Amino acid sequence: xxxxQESGSxxxxxxxxxxxxxxxxxxxxxxxxxxxxxxxxxxxxxxxWIGYIYHSGSTYYNPSLKSRVTISVDRSKNQFSLKLSSVxxxxxxxxxxxxxxxxxxxxxxxxxxxVTVSS
Amino acid sequence: QSALTQPxxxxxxxxxxxxxxxxxxxxxxxxxxxVSWYQQHPGKAPKLMIYDVSKRPSGVPDRFSGSKSGNTAxxxxxxxxxxxxxxxxxxxxxxxxxxxxxxxxxxxxxxL
Numbered sequence: 001x002x003x004x005q006e007s008g009s010x011x012x013x014x015x016x017x018x019x020x021x022x023x024x025x026x027x028x029x030x031x032x033x034x035x036x037x038x039x040x041x042x043x044x045x046x047x048x049w050i051g052y053i054y055h056s057g058s059t060y061y062n063p064s065l066k067s068r069v070t071i072s073v074d075r076s077k078n079q080f081s082l083k084l085s086s087v088x089x090x091x092x093x094x095x096x097x098x099x100x101x102x103x104x105x106x107x108x109x110x111x112x113x114x115v116t117v118s119s
Numbered sequence: 120q121s122a123l124t125q126p127x128x129x130x131x132x133x134x135x136x137x138x139x140x141x142x143x144x145x146x147x148x149x150x151x152x153x154v155s156w157y158q159q160h161p162g163k164a165p166k167l168m169i170y171d172v173s174k175r176p177s178g179v180p181d182r183f184s185g186s187k188s189g190n191t192a193x194x195x196x197x198x199x200x201x202x203x204x205x206x207x208x209x210x211x212x213x214x215x216x217x218x219x220x221x222x223x224x225x226x227x228x229x230x231l
Contacts, residue, residue, distance in 0.1 A: 101170075104153070
């Protein structure tokens with residue numbers, strides 16, 4: 001059974017960089033046909049897709065966040081990571097990592113981690 | 120691209136059926152048979168309930184069904200149970216020329 005687990009700082013100061021890692025177990029991140037995604041959910045609000053990365057390293061980012069987002073993959077550790085720069089209070093959210101098929105359908109999710117942006 | 124449109128809330132009594140709509144455009148819902156639905160209980164991660172418009176992952180009860188007509192997809196839950204009370208989100212593939220996946224705004228299902 002595939003499992004995903006987010007980790008990283010739960011408190012980030014404004015203007016700094018948010019960094020999260022998603023560890024994948026029970027399967028290989030190098031499996032073809034899937035992308036590895038980051039999605040966020042501000043408190044009391046809906047889901048927002050941040051971006052995703054294929055095992056090849058190809059990335060796709062939400063245009064609204066593209067200038068601030070970097071998603072990378074570490075195949076040796078079977079994990080992928082998110083960096084979001086120049087954060088503001090509007091970036092406060094629960095951040096989820098997930099696996100998606102070739103057309104963006106998300107079949108496995110991490111439990112989510114709350115990141116608060118505050119000084 | 121704009122988010123898909125869902126009703127803010129729907130409700131039903133135990134045993135009844137409810138339908139949640141998800142309206143997009145010909146560039147997303149209407150253009151591809153790749154609509155998925157997610158159930159989210161408070162404080163939990165979303166769970167895939169429907170994919171490819173109408174397919175159910177293993178373990179999802181057959182009380183949950185999906186369909187599509189034109190630019191609108193629908194999730195129908197029959198034989199409502201108390202544990203079905205949750206938020207539901209639709210999601211659609213929108214092509215490969217831009218960021219190609221879009222979510223709906225979410226619908227709160229209340230079981231009366």
